[in-house]
Amino acid sequence: MADVNRGNRPLSPHLTIYRPQLTSMSSILTRITGNAMLVAALLIVWWFLAAATSPEAFATANGFITSWFGDLVMFFSLLGLWYHTLAGIRHLIWDNGYGLDIPTAEKMGWAALVGSVVLTIITALII
C-alpha cells in the first residue's frame, strides 16, 4: 500500500531544457529586480539616518549616493523599480484570472519592459 515508487519518477522539463522565452525571462527579471532593490533601500535608510545624525554623517552618505557610482546604483534601481512595479501590475491582473493566454502575457511582458524604460527616462528628466 505505502511502498510506492518514490524516487524514480519521470520529471517535467525544467530551466535547462526549455529555451528562454519572454514569459520566463520577464518572470525571472521580476525576481532579480525585486531583490536587487535591497541595495538601494539600504542606501536610502543610511541616507535618512545620516541626515538625522549630523551634518558630517550626512555629507558622507549624501556624497556616496550622489557620486557617479551612487548615481549609477540609483539609476538602475529606478529602472528595476519601475519594471518590478509594472510586472507587479501584470501579476495583479493575472491573479484575477485575466490575460493568462500566451499572446496577452507576452504583450504585457513587452509593455513592462518598454514601459519601465520610458518611465525611468521620464522620472530622470523630472527629478
Place this chain on the structure above:
Amino acid sequence: MAYLTDRKRALGMGSAKSGTAHFWAMKVSSVALLILIPLFVFTFGAALGGTYEEVLAYYAKPFPAIIAALTLTVGFKHFNDGVQVLIEDYVHGLAQKIAIILMTCLSYGAAAVGLFAIARIAL
C-alpha cells in the same frame, strides 16, 4: 515507512499551510506600494541632491515624511515576504532557516532605523 498508510505519508506535506496568508500579504502590500512608490520616487527625488539644511527642512514637512515612513515600512515588509520565497526556492535545510531569519532581522531592522531617522528629522 512500509507501515505508514498513503494518507499518513501525504498528510502535512502539501502547500496548504500559511501559503494563502503569505500570498494575500504580498497582494495587499503590492497594491499599497503601487500608490506609495510613485509618491516616494518624486518626493525623495526632489529632496535628493539638496544641502543638509534643505533636506532637513523638506522632511520636516508632514507629507514627504509620512510617504517616506510608509514606503519604508510597507516596502521592507514586501521585500521580506518576497525574499523568503526566493530563499525557499534555492536554499534548503538549516541554511534555509538561517537565511530567512537573517533576512527577516535585516528587513525589520532597516525599517526601524529608517522610521527612527524620519521621525527624528520630522519632529
